[in-house]
Amino acid sequence: MNGILISFEGIDASGKTTQITRLESYLQEHGFDVLVKREPGGTKLGEKIRDVLLDPASHDMHPRMEFLLYSASRAQLVEQDVLPFLKRERSVVLLDRYYDSSTAYQGAGRKLDLAAVKQVNHFATAGLVPHLTFFFDLPLKEARKRQEQEADRLESSGDDFYERTRQGYLKICAEEPNRMVRLDASQPPDEITAQILEKVKTLIRIS
Ligand code: TYD
Numbered sequence: 001m002n003g004i005l006i007s008f009e010g011i012d013a014s015g016k017t018t019q020i021t022r023l024e025s026y027l028q029e030h031g032f033d034v035l036v037k038r039e040p041g042g043t044k045l046g047e048k049i050r051d052v053l054l055d056p057a058s059h060d061m062h063p064r065m066e067f068l069l070y071s072a073s074r075a076q077l078v079e080q081d082v083l084p085f086l087k088r089e090r091s092v093v094l095l096d097r098y099y100d101s102s103t104a105y106q107g108a109g110r111k112l113d114l115a116a117v118k119q120v121n122h123f124a125t126a127g128l129v130p131h132l133t134f135f136f137d138l139p140l141k142e143a144r145k146r147q148e149q150e151a152d153r154l155e156s157s158g159d160d161f162y163e164r165t166r167q168g169y170l171k172i173c174a175e176e177p178n179r180m181v182r183l184d185a186s187q188p189p190d191e192i193t194a195q196i197l198e199k200v201k202t203l204i205r206i207s
Pocket of ligand 1: 011012013014038039040054070096097098099101102103105106
């Protein structure tokens, strides 16, 4: 594998998508081949799963079904797009969410068995671990303020769910300090960009 895989995580409305776009432009300007994908979805089949997952009409979906659908979408994305892209020279894949979302949302948030979640994560991704993962940390109150009126199914989940999810992310940060970078997402966007670039430059030689 020649390429670099970087994932972006955080509870909803934490501003990660803006930062992904900025990093994509920066890397392209420096001669890298960049692929950006979002989860759930990112492939034709995965987008169909995304529609099912985010549809408010899916409100009675069992947490195990939810988890397996996210995992199914992820497996397709890894095999169809991510792994082939990483074989290229000077390639970088930026993922807007990856398996840490399942550990945090389905494991911690929905209280599914964590060992099982981690096992399925490994299976779905064929063991593909990101080189770097940015966690956009935002207190619940701030996240709620930022959210638009129209809530999708997950965004209409309760505050306790969000708090557990956030704690789930913080636990991953504590367990994997080399991979995980916690960012204070309440900072001005330019400061966050600077912190991301600083970290990425430690990983990728940019000339
Ligand atoms: P999306 O609208 O893409 O939100 P965001 O812009 O915050 O990424 O919706 C994705 C939602 O799915 C989000 O609420 C997080 C949730 N999710 C999980 O619960 N588990 C997962 O494994 C993934 C990838 C996402």
